[in-house]
Amino acid sequence: MAAMNDHPGEQGAEDPVKLIGIRETALSVDEVFAAVGDDAAGGIALFVGTVRNHDGGADVDALGYSCHPSAESEMRRIAEKVVAEYPVRALAAVHRVGDLRVGDLAVVVGVSCPHRGDAFEACRKLIDDLKHEAPIWKHQTFSDGTEEWVGAC
Numbered sequence: 001m002a003a004m005n006d007h008p009g010e011q012g013a014e015d016p017v018k019l020i021g022i023r024e025t026a027l028s029v030d031e032v033f034a035a036v037g038d039d040a041a042g043g044i045a046l047f048v049g050t051v052r053n054h055d056g057g058a059d060v061d062a063l064g065y066s067c068h069p070s071a072e073s074e075m076r077r078i079a080e081k082v083v084a085e086y087p088v089r090a091l092a093a094v095h096r097v098g099d100l101r102v103g104d105l106a107v108v109v110g111v112s113c114p115h116r117g118d119a120f121e122a123c124r125k126l127i128d129d130l131k132h133e134a135p136i137w138k139h140q141t142f143s144d145g146t147e148e149w150v151g152a153c
Contacts, residue, residue: 023097029105081129137149
């Protein structure tokens with residue numbers, strides 16, 4: 001009998017990056033969840049980033065995201081780093097650009113792996129690296145009239 005780690009389902013998939021996108025329209029958790037489905041996955045981890053009504057102790061009135069034309073290819077590069085480090089069966093990441101309202105979905109990422117621990121860790125690495133490395137910028141307008149640009153997500 002083969003050792004558990006020798007089973008093909010215990011390994012990362014050959015082409016696990018299923019969905020990468022920048023969207024000007026509302027994001028769908030269902031779309032990302034469907035993209036990361038895999039029969040060999042014992043764990044699927046999703047992260048949904050939403051627009052909150054405050055930041056740094058101030059009320060947020062408006063928020064918009066913009067990106068560099070290379071943002072989607074940079075998201076793919078970041079995704080490829082994650083799949084090189086974890087046994088990812090499927091991965092998806094979509095980010096919104098344009099004007100958003102409080103409660104809107106700003107980013108949805110998902111990762112499936114043979115086991116839950118890897119799925120959690122890979123999903124966290126994916127969203128953290130996207131936030132720090134993808135050329136996507138957030139512009140916030142506060143209720144006191146001040147504004148702020150936040151680099152990368």
